[in-house]
Amino acid sequence: MMDTLVLLVEDNEVNRYLVRFLLEHGGFTVITANNGMEAIEQARAHKPDLILMDIQMPVMDGYEATQLLKADAALRSVPVVALTAYAMPHERERALAAGCIGQIEKPINTQTFIEQLRQFLGREAPGSDDSGA
Amino acid sequence: MQASPLRNLLARPTPRRLLVASPFVAVAIVLAALAIFFMGVLSAARAFVGGESLWTKGQKQAVQHLERYAQTGAEASWESYRQAIAVPLGDRVAREELEKRSPDYEVARRGFAAGGNHEDDIDGMIRLFRWFRRVSFIDEAITTWAEGDRLIAELIATAEELRRAVQAGAPPTALAPLLRYIDDLDTRLTPLEVRFSATLGEATRKTLRLLTMVMVLMALLLTVLGGLAARQVARRGSRIEARLRASEERFRSLWETTNDAILIVAVDQTIRFANPAVHKLFGYAPEELVGQPLSLLQPQSTHAAHQAALARYLETNVRTLDWGGTEVTARHRDGHHIPVEIVFSELQLEGQRLFVGFLRDITKRKEAERGVREANDQLEQRVAERTHELREANERLMELDRMKSQFLATMSHELRTPLNSILGFTSLMREGVAGPLTAEQQRQLGFVHGSGEHLLALINDLLDLSRIESGRMDVALAPFDFAAVAAEVGQNLKPLIEQKGLKLDIHAPSTLPMVGDRRKCYQVLLNLTNNAVKFTERGTVRIDASMQQGRLAASVSDTGIGIRPEQLRLLFEAFRQLDGTPRRLYEGTGLGLHLCRKLLDLMEGEIRVESEFRSGSRFSFTVPMVLNTVRLNAAHPT
Numbered sequence: 001m002m003d004t005l006v007l008l009v010e011d012n013e014v015n016r017y018l019v020r021f022l023l024e025h026g027g028f029t030v031i032t033a034n035n036g037m038e039a040i041e042q043a044r045a046h047k048p049d050l051i052l053m054d055i056q057m058p059v060m061d062g063y064e065a066t067q068l069l070k071a072d073a074a075l076r077s078v079p080v081v082a083l084t085a086y087a088m089p090h091e092r093e094r095a096l097a098a099g100c101i102g103q104i105e106k107p108i109n110t111q112t113f114i115e116q117l118r119q120f121l122g123r124e125a126p127g128s129d130d131s132g133a
Numbered sequence: 134m135q136a137s138p139l140r141n142l143l144a145r146p147t148p149r150r151l152l153v154a155s156p157f158v159a160v161a162i163v164l165a166a167l168a169i170f171f172m173g174v175l176s177a178a179r180a181f182v183g184g185e186s187l188w189t190k191g192q193k194q195a196v197q198h199l200e201r202y203a204q205t206g207a208e209a210s211w212e213s214y215r216q217a218i219a220v221p222l223g224d225r226v227a228r229e230e231l232e233k234r235s236p237d238y239e240v241a242r243r244g245f246a247a248g249g250n251h252e253d254d255i256d257g258m259i260r261l262f263r264w265f266r267r268v269s270f271i272d273e274a275i276t277t278w279a280e281g282d283r284l285i286a287e288l289i290a291t292a293e294e295l296r297r298a299v300q301a302g303a304p305p306t307a308l309a310p311l312l313r314y315i316d317d318l319d320t321r322l323t324p325l326e327v328r329f330s331a332t333l334g335e336a337t338r339k340t341l342r343l344l345t346m347v348m349v350l351m352a353l354l355l356t357v358l359g360g361l362a363a364r365q366v367a368r369r370g371s372r373i374e375a376r377l378r379a380s381e382e383r384f385r386s387l388w389e390t391t392n393d394a395i396l397i398v399a400v401d402q403t404i405r406f407a408n409p410a411v412h413k414l415f416g417y418a419p420e421e422l423v424g425q426p427l428s429l430l431q432p433q434s435t436h437a438a439h440q441a442a443l444a445r446y447l448e449t450n451v452r453t454l455d456w457g458g459t460e461v462t463a464r465h466r467d468g469h470h471i472p473v474e475i476v477f478s479e480l481q482l483e484g485q486r487l488f489v490g491f492l493r494d495i496t497k498r499k500e501a502e503r504g505v506r507e508a509n510d511q512l513e514q515r516v517a518e519r520t521h522e523l524r525e526a527n528e529r530l531m532e533l534d535r536m537k538s539q540f541l542a543t544m545s546h547e548l549r550t551p552l553n554s555i556l557g558f559t560s561l562m563r564e565g566v567a568g569p570l571t572a573e574q575q576r577q578l579g580f581v582h583g584s585g586e587h588l589l590a591l592i593n594d595l596l597d598l599s600r601i602e603s604g605r606m607d608v609a610l611a612p613f614d615f616a617a618v619a620a621e622v623g624q625n626l627k628p629l630i631e632q633k634g635l636k637l638d639i640h641a642p643s644t645l646p647m648v649g650d651r652r653k654c655y656q657v658l659l660n661l662t663n664n665a666v667k668f669t670e671r672g673t674v675r676i677d678a679s680m681q682q683g684r685l686a687a688s689v690s691d692t693g694i695g696i697r698p699e700q701l702r703l704l705f706e707a708f709r710q711l712d713g714t715p716r717r718l719y720e721g722t723g724l725g726l727h728l729c730r731k732l733l734d735l736m737e738g739e740i741r742v743e744s745e746f747r748s749g750s751r752f753s754f755t756v757p758m759v760l761n762t763v764r765l766n767a768a769h770p771t
Binding site: 085 | 545546549550551552553554556557558560561564566589607
């Protein structure tokens with residue numbers, strides 16, 4: 001699991017720290033981005049195995065970023081999991097429509113978080129190494 | 134006008150004429166009948182008198198023939214006697230027959246015929262005899278007659294005696310007493326014959342007097358009746374005349390005093406009559422208008438249409454205008470146009486076809502109508518403006534509502550973001566991930582975490598409520614197992630329940646498959662169970678779930694502090710916590726039960742509560758096992 005690369009997209013620094021802590025504690029390698037725009041750059045540069053995408057962010061929100069990722073032939077196969085705050089109506093539906101394979105609700109339950117992530121990874125085989133340029 | 138009273142009388146005369154004539158006819162008929170009857174009586178009386186003279190003649194001749202027979206003994210004289218005496222005998226036969234209760238009229242008729250009476254008279258004689266038998270003078274005449282017949286019988290008997298004596302060859306001296314007796318009979322018969330005739334003569338005279346009297350009376354009666362009838366007719370005539378006069382009076386006053394101008398126009402559109410009111414309307418005196426064409430009073434522009442409509446009407450009887458009242462434009466003498474309402478009718482006067490028009494100036498009415506129309510227009514404009522304002526206000530409100538929702542969503546997100554790290558890091562620290570904690574640190578971090586959870590619940594409840602209130606709460610429709618929901622609630626509250634030393638019992642079938650919104654069902658049950666745990670210090674919290682009549686019936690019972698009856702109705706209202714004491718023992722948003730009811734409303738569910746103060750409460754709710762999408766959409770349009 002140490003070679004599983006997760007891209008964490010989160011604008012709030014403290015939360016980013018919390019989730020990064022949980023992920024690294026859970027044995028994942030983590031790279032981060034502050035918004036959707038950075039996320040796309042990072043994804044292109046590192047081809048992560050999974051992207052954890054916050055939805056409400058400045059510059060570019062999670063929906064738009066996910067749509068752009070899914071439109072990119074090289075990144076299409078990277079699974080995106082949304083971090084939703086249950087704030088906006090139809091949040092979950094919009095996330096799925098944008099191309100996310102699932103969502104984790106905030107506030108994060110620290111005890112079940114890693115288990116939830118593993119489930120998403122098990123469903124979607126990591127394909128960064130398989131995808132062609 | 135076409136139904137004058139006089140015409141009326143003439144139009145239906147038959148019954149009335151008969152009624153007036155009937156007494157005269159009756160009197161005339163009675164008079165004729167009486168005349169015929171009395172003539173018959175008189176004729177019969179005359180016949181009886183005639184018959185009597187024949188009778189007397191027969192009797193006298195019989196006596197003469199008998200005397201001659203006594204002198205000569207000639208058979209021819211005897212034979213003559215026999216013929217002469219046959220006359221009174223025949224009459225006798227008739228009389229005797231008619232004296233019977235039910236006589237044979239044929240016998241009587243033959244008897245009278247033998248008595249030498251004329252056959253035309255015989256029936257009258259029989260009638261007179263039968264009808265007036267008991268009338269005094271007839272009775273007297275007949276009694277006289279019977280007396281005469283008795284003497285005739287004696288005469289015949291004496292004659293037979295004489296004949297025997299003559300045939301025996303008796304000497305004339307022997308015959309003398311017989312002849313004397315015969316002479317004596319003859320002498321006795323004469324006054325009887327006179328009396329018979331006199332009686333009948335008297336009867337005839339009396340009858341004549343009676344007849345005359347009756348005739349006079351009848352004439353008088355006819356005169357009186359005729360006088361009465363004449364007076365009646367005369368009186369009726371004067372009544373009709375009075376009525377006609379009154380009618381004419383009324384018409385004249387109407388004609389002269391009405392405010393409506395009345396024009397009577399011939400078919401060729403020449404004005405024939407005009408009433409005084411035309412002056413006020415048109416500026417012409419009535420006599421100025423008579424003989425003028427109607428077009429004088431019509432604006433030039435309307436002439437063609439008027440002529441066309443008139444021609445059409447005269448040809449087809451189809452009315453182009455409403456004769457009961459039509460608004461047209463008329464022209465005043467000075468040329469200005471007047472709005473006029475006109476009512477038409479048509480009449481026949483002395484065989485001439487005329488049109489009558491009643492014209493009324495409606496200038497004022499038109500002005501009033503225009504006023505009303507303008508007021509109406511203004512009103513409509515104001516309504517339109519107000520509608521526009523309302524629409525704008527509504528749009529502003531909707532915009533505000535959108536802004537409120539956006540604000541709530543943003544606030545919720547902004548509040549959750551720090552909560553995410555508060556709850557996350559306290560959890561991590563309590564798990565000892567970042568290093569071991571003292572017992573006191575563990576305890577204090579527990580408070581921080583609890584407060585964070587509470588704050589999160591508050592935010593979630595507020596957000597849910599605001600969504601429900603603005604109709605933005607969606608209801609999911611997916612299959613799920615309520616038994617699993619109940620188990621999950623139990624699992625979730627397990628730490629709290631154990632901490633308070635309570636017991637949780639779940640009574641439910643192994644599966645309770647439903648179609649609907651799992652999250653909301655979970656929220657309701659969690660809320661109710663959480664409340665039960667919160668307000669119970671010792672004992673058991675019990676969850677029951679089953680299917681009843683196509684609905685899920687679930688309940689949460691506790692052995693807690695219970696609720697006062699007067700507080701039960703406040704229970705489901707927002708921001709109510711029932712503990713009225715200043716020191717609040719129980720934490721909570723005061724939104725939980727209100728939210729439960731709102732969520733159940735969305736799912737066609739119902740909630741109710743039973744409670745006994747100080748011994749426990751029981752909250753139960755029902756939801757359809759399978760939510761109906763169609764009804765759901767209709768009830769909560771978004």
